[in-house]
Amino acid sequence: MEINDTLVRRLESLAALRLSAEERARLLPQLARILDYVRQLEDLDVSDVPPTTHVLDLPQPLRADAVQPSTPREEMLGNAPEPRAGFYRVPRFVGEDS
Amino acid sequence: MDPTPWTVTEVGEKLRDGSLTPTTLVESALARIEKHDGSLRCMTQVFAPEARRRARALESGAPQGPLWGIPYVAKEILSTRTGRTTCGSRFLEHYESPFDATVIERLDAAGAILLGKSNMDEFAMGSSTENSAFGPTRNPWDASRVPGGSSGGSAAAVAADFVGFGLGSDTGGSIRLPASFCGVVGLKPTYGRVSRYGLVAFASSLDQIGPLAKSVGDAALVFACIAGHDRRDSTSLPLAPPAHAGLGEPLPGLRVGVPRDWLGDGLDAAVRHDFDRVLERLRDAGAVLVDVQLPHASHGVASYYVVATAEAASNLARFDGVRYTRRAGAASDLATLFETSRREGFGDEVKRRILLGTFVLSSGYYDAYYLRAQKVRTLLRRDFDAAFARCDIIAVPAAPTPPFRLGEKTSDPLQMYLSDIFTVPANLAGLPAISVPTGMSDGLPLGTQLLAPALEEARLLRAAAWLESLVGFVPLGQRRNGQGG
Numbered sequence: 391m392e393i394n395d396t397l398v399r400r401l402e403s404l405a406a407l408r409l410s411a412e413e414r415a416r417l418l419p420q421l422a423r424i425l426d427y428v429r430q431l432e433d434l435d436v437s438d439v440p441p442t443t444h445v446l447d448l449p450q451p452l453r454a455d456a457v458q459p460s461t462p463r464e465e466m467l468g469n470a471p472e473p474r475a476g477f478y479r480v481p482r483f484v485g486e487d488s
Numbered sequence: 489m490d491p492t493p494w495t496v497t498e499v500g501e502k503l504r505d506g507s508l509t510p511t512t513l514v515e516s517a518l519a520r521i522e523k524h525d526g527s528l529r530c531m532t533q534v535f536a537p538e539a540r541r542r543a544r545a546l547e548s549g550a551p552q553g554p555l556w557g558i559p560y561v562a563k564e565i566l567s568t569r570t571g572r573t574t575c576g577s578r579f580l581e582h583y584e585s586p587f588d589a590t591v592i593e594r595l596d597a598a599g600a601i602l603l604g605k606s607n608m609d610e611f612a613m614g615s616s617t618e619n620s621a622f623g624p625t626r627n628p629w630d631a632s633r634v635p636g637g638s639s640g641g642s643a644a645a646v647a648a649d650f651v652g653f654g655l656g657s658d659t660g661g662s663i664r665l666p667a668s669f670c671g672v673v674g675l676k677p678t679y680g681r682v683s684r685y686g687l688v689a690f691a692s693s694l695d696q697i698g699p700l701a702k703s704v705g706d707a708a709l710v711f712a713c714i715a716g717h718d719r720r721d722s723t724s725l726p727l728a729p730p731a732h733a734g735l736g737e738p739l740p741g742l743r744v745g746v747p748r749d750w751l752g753d754g755l756d757a758a759v760r761h762d763f764d765r766v767l768e769r770l771r772d773a774g775a776v777l778v779d780v781q782l783p784h785a786s787h788g789v790a791s792y793y794v795v796a797t798a799e800a801a802s803n804l805a806r807f808d809g810v811r812y813t814r815r816a817g818a819a820s821d822l823a824t825l826f827e828t829s830r831r832e833g834f835g836d837e838v839k840r841r842i843l844l845g846t847f848v849l850s851s852g853y854y855d856a857y858y859l860r861a862q863k864v865r866t867l868l869r870r871d872f873d874a875a876f877a878r879c880d881i882i883a884v885p886a887a888p889t890p891p892f893r894l895g896e897k898t899s900d901p902l903q904m905y906l907s908d909i910f911t912v913p914a915n916l917a918g919l920p921a922i923s924v925p926t927g928m929s930d931g932l933p934l935g936t937q938l939l940a941p942a943l944e945e946a947r948l949l950r951a952a953a954w955l956e957s958l959v960g961f962v963p964l965g966q967r968r969n970g971q972g973g
Contacts, residue, residue, distance in 0.1 A: 400850075401850070404846050404850060405843060406808070406827050407831060408827035408828065409831065413836075417839065420840060420901050421844060424840075424844060424902055427790060428793060428794055430787060431787060431790050431794070431857075431864055432856075433787075436860055436863035440863070441863050441865070442866045442869065442916075445693070445917060446678070446679060446725070446918055446943075448680075448725060448726075450722055451717075453719045461586050465586035468584070469811065470810070470811055470813075471809070471813060478811060480825065481820060481821050481824075
């Protein structure tokens with residue numbers, strides 16, 4: 391697997407993170423070098439090994455399904471760059487191409 | 489009166505008998521920060537008025553709680569109602585948390601005083617604290633060196649005697665590496681021991697909060713205050729915090745496992761020399777050294793950078809330009825708003841990891857990378873199970889090198905990642921591990937790391953306290969005081 395400009399652009403799109411051309415040129419060889427290092431995982435035979443989903447095999451207690459007070463809406467919206475009438479305001483995205 | 493250098497244990501007695509007040513301690517801490525932090529840059533925020541008010545409020549009542557009157561710093565990634573919670577990122581430069589992390593609440597209940605927030609690599613991604621959007625922190629032992637990372641600000645603030653202890657978070661070594669580089673004690677508890685509620689998530693299956701402290705006893709004291717079940721973190725273990733009886737007692741007969749194969753040839757000569765000396769001390773004091781094998785530990789860093797980046801790519805999706813303070817201006821549509829807010833808000837290392845994580849999770853590569861890394865994680869856990877059947881504790885160096893120079897590894901991310909070679913396995917397997925300062929090389933501190941089976945913090949801390957008493961490491965503050973400096 392070769393990491394190239396096309397693949398990085400696809401990842402940018404998946405990650406909603408658009409790099410500048412200069413950033414892409416800088417990061418691409420670094421990503422290639424890291425993935426080259428990671429490829430050592432292929433040396434191991436993992437055919438009969440289950441993946442780790444949780445490190446400790448202890449029961450996770452469930453809490454009662456009861457309504458609890460949570461952080462007030464105004465406080466949560468206090469960090470929003472553009473709160474409006476108790477909501478987050480964003481650019482129009484319905485009925486447009488993108 | 490300047491009480492530095494001091495440990496929480498020593499000063500706690502003076503606070504309780506009234507020979508020292510919380511206000512004196514806070515003023516002395518603020519004065520030291522004023523004098524020394526201009527060059528070190530450990531502190532990203534200092535809560536002087538709040539800390540003074542808190543000290544006075546404590547003084548209006550009787551001493552209560554194991555950390556009564558003790559000033560501490562919290563890493564920028566821990567949510568605090570006081571000040572901002574920036575995660576060392578431009579993205580969250582102005583973010584004010586509407587709530588306190590569980591650990592902050594618990595330290596509050598224990599009587600501790602939050603003196604400020606400490607510098608870190610952006611979103612805890614880094615091993616040197618050079619990736620902070622607010623500039624690097626310098627090592628108090630030698631200002632041309634890094635303090636380690638990502639909890640470098642907390643480690644340096646403790647080493648410089650600004651505070652009694654610091655809180656850090658450890659995803660792949662971010663408490664233990666800076667502890668080693670700054671000559672302090674750093675504990676990463678068992679996964680699930682300490683609630684992650686209010687810790688801004690980097691890699692949720694690996695992250696743990698823990699103390700950076702001036703002694704093993706202090707680390708144990710802070711750990712006992714922050715550990716325990718919290719219903720707000722579903723991975724928090726429903727167990728009472730462990731008791732810490734017997735710290736400081738000798739442990740003849742302790743079986744110390746040494747995974748020699750893993751230590752390899754790349755180890756710095758000074759680190760190897762110190763580690764050999766540590767083993768000799770332990771053996772002379774009655775420990776039984778046992779050869780153990782961890783055949784998959786050498787694949788730890790590779791496995792870690794797949795799992796951690798995958799989880800980071802998911803966790804950092806929430807920083808979108810809509811909810812958390814930063815938004816790129818003049819975006820005409822939502823996709824552009826996301827993309828440009830993220831480009832402007834994140835630094836290079838965060839971008840690298842988001843893209844890597846996106847890659848290893850993407851269709852066509854998931855099995856070959858993410859799933860395989862999780863399987864290697866199982867192999868590593870089995871290695872530890874087999875090793876701990878033959879020993880009580882495993883000992884390895886905390887870092888492969890002494891503290892390196894600022895700028896030495898910034899242009900080569902892979903070299904930076906390899907600083908974590910000895911620390912990532914504990915995170916991948918969920919084990920408790922501690923770094924204890926054990927030696928010096930050319931005026932720079934070196935640490936030894938001990939690992940224990942899951943939930944065996946009591947054993948880990950007893951072994952660490954024994955090691956501490958055997959090596960007689962002299963902390964920075966005592967050295968400088970001895971020189972009249």
